[in-house]
Amino acid sequence: MNTQHHKKNTTKQKILKAATALFSEYGYKGTSVRKIASEIGIKQSALYNHFKNKENIFLEVSKDIFTTPFSFDDEEIKQNALKGKAFISKFAQQYKLLTFDKNSEKMFRLLMIELLQNRELREQFMSEFHDKNVKILAEGFFIMMQNSLVRSGDPMIMAYEFISTLFYIRLQVTLLRFDSKSTDMLSTQFEKHVDYFWESIKV
Amino acid sequence: MNTQHHKKNTTKQKILKAATALFSEYGYKGTSVRKIASEIGIKQSALYNHFKNKENIFLEVSKDIFTTPFSFDDEEIKQNALKGKAFISKFAQQYKLLTFDKNSEKMFRLLMIELLQNRELREQFMSEFHDKNVKILAEGFFIMMQNSLVRSGDPMIMAYEFISTLFYIRLQVTLLRFDSKSTDMLSTQFEKHVDYFWESIKV
DNA sequence: ATTATATATGAACAGTTGTTAATTTAAACT
């Protein structure tokens, strides 16, 4: 038990926690090292015992942005796709969980704040957030087509249509929650999307 | 001819132009008044003869974010909706034009950069960018349903589905262009979306 | 107890930030 996962409350962990909260609210430039330090009751110079510099703090924080809880391996996709609607429903449900999960929400905010300021994040957004999900969904739709569960067409386009709405809902929810506004109007939007979408593709 | 529209090349106009370019690339905090001034060859203190402060420059620049070129009045919606696919096609086409228009692109980037840093922008995003468009589209779909041009359903949901994909495409295009990457893969995405969507709703 | 190691502090650094004031330069009006 020397791997320090979960979560020795070391100064380093406290720094990361405070930095996460601040970066995901004010962005990289809007967060000063003094602010991070004062948040956990130390002076800014003490940070440099734990991190080389501000950027390294950010890098460690932003590592978590793309550690997605969905893991669909090829076999799983095949199994689930045969169930038709349940496949996209499960996918959307996991997406919804991420949307309302506290830590994932922070990571998503951070991503949105820094998306146009950080080239690497943009590239990861494209590959991890977009391409990866489109691929999973497209494979699912392809299998559904083979089994005549959905009308035929370009599975990539279908996947694109499906994911884009999920993303849009997530963005809206994130913005509302950022202002502590009610998300009641959107609370069933994920489900409505699944229902609508399935109606539009089922054979 | 004393209204100074179009575009007396005054210092004030030059400031706004330079500020627009900088804000839409580096954001509000990432743009200094010295940088704006040097861009047009004056000292920073001279800015204060034309604007009260930095924030006022930003406010004047960001005014243009929501001046949308689409204007669909109620009569126009009615007329166009009766044409079915041509309605959504026209809508998407105008959205595409905005996406690739140089100035609109800057405004959209600025919006995305500041979305989580500026509460008023968030609210305008919701009302001007989302609600307004959903309303127009939902009215169109409602009329189409009445005339049995599309399958029946909730026109608001239909509108939501349609607009969310347009937004997602625009975001992707904007990110690619920001890095001077090719948007070839997305160049026909708007049209594909219209085709796919129409297929999925037409009766 | 003594040494070694890890972590904290206070002070200072060199830059940058937005903004103001006094002053000079340029343009417009009488």
Next chain:
DNA sequence: AGTTTAAATTAACAACTGTTCATATATAAT
């Protein structure tokens, strides 16, 4: 001409930035 008005410059301000370094204070190992 001279006088008023507008727009530029130089200089400075106080506050804040990330980072370094010498020093002090704990904790752990011998």
